Amino acid sequence: MELREALEARASCRKFRAEPVPVEDLREMVRAAGLAPSPGNTQPWRFVAVLGAEAIEPLGRAVRQRLAAALPDPADERAARARARAEWLATFFTEAPAVIAVVHQPRRTAFDDLLEGQRDERAEAFREIDRAQPALQAIGAAIENLLLAATAMRYGACWLTAPLVARAQLEDQLDIREPERLVALVAVGRPVALDAEHRARRPLDEIFTVRY
Numbered sequence: 669m670e671l672r673e674a675l676e677a678r679a680s681c682r683k684f685r686a687e688p689v690p691v692e693d694l695r696e697m698v699r700a701a702g703l704a705p706s707p708g709n710t711q712p713w714r715f716v717a718v719l720g721a722e723a724i725e726p727l728g729r730a731v732r733q734r735l736a737a738a739l740p741d742p743a744d745e746r747a748a749r750a751r752a753r754a755e756w757l758a759t760f761f762t763e764a765p766a767v768i769a770v771v772h773q774p775r776r777t778a779f780d781d782l783l784e785g786q787r788d789e790r791a792e793a794f795r796e797i798d799r800a801q802p803a804l805q806a807i808g809a810a811i812e813n814l815l816l817a818a819t820a821m822r823y824g825a826c827w828l829t830a831p832l833v834a835r836a837q838l839e840d841q842l843d844i845r846e847p848e849r850l851v852a853l854v855a856v857g858r859p860v861a862l863d864a865e866h867r868a869r870r871p872l873d874e875i876f877t878v879r880y
């Protein structure tokens with residue numbers, strides 16, 4: 669599949685066939701992720717593939733437990749439906765044959781080295797860069813590359829942050845230790861249906877302006 673075609677075809681997939689995903693295919697997706705741009709080419713990421721129900725289910729259990737404790741008891745049927753939907757969006761990844769945990773691996777940039785120990789106004793100007801979270805921006809680009817590669821390889825995938833309600837428990841299970849941080853999961857598998865419906869998008873004129 670051509671890049672343009674993958675771009676247009678990509679949509680979040682939340683229903684997968686049981687078929688396992690070969691590690692070689694996951695490696696190819698992560699290779700594509702690693703081609704993303706990053707601040708000073710620091711590549712502040714690593715990816716952990718979790719394969720099979722036996723390994724994935726305990727992650728889902730931790731998320732379900734945290735959600736049960738954190739979500740208020742629904743007051744009526746509508747609230748109960750909204751709650752069930754939220755739970756589904758945070759836990760459907762347990763039905764995927766593969767889950768990729770995306771880990772932020774902090775790495776020093778040239779700016780960090782230059783600003784070591786600086787606390788003055790000049791340093792403050794550079795802190796503005798940190799406020800835009802350049803490493804997380806790069807990780808977002810990497811995840812999109814991964815999704816596009818998965819789409820091009822006829823896989824379905826979905827980017828998830830809702831499971832992070834149980835971040836500490838997931839990190840524990842996946843041996844992710846400070847200063848690393850789990851920032852997302854990506855569920856991957858052969859989609860039940862290939863043409864997932866496309867979510868509506870804001871009109872181009874609303875999100876794009878030109879200044880001369």
Ligand SMILES: Cc1cc2nc3c(=O)[nH]c(=O)nc-3n(C[C@H](O)[C@H](O)[C@H](O)COP(=O)(O)O)c2cc1C
Nearest residue numbers: 678679680681757758826827828829830831866867
């Ligand atoms: C940062 C981020 C976090 C997301 N977290 C979740 C999630 O936790 N659960 C989920 O089902 N979808 C999640 N999504 C998928 C979005 O719901 C989806 O991308 C959006 O509705 C647009 O639909 P599309 O991906 O099919 O184009 C997330 C997407 C992004 C970019």
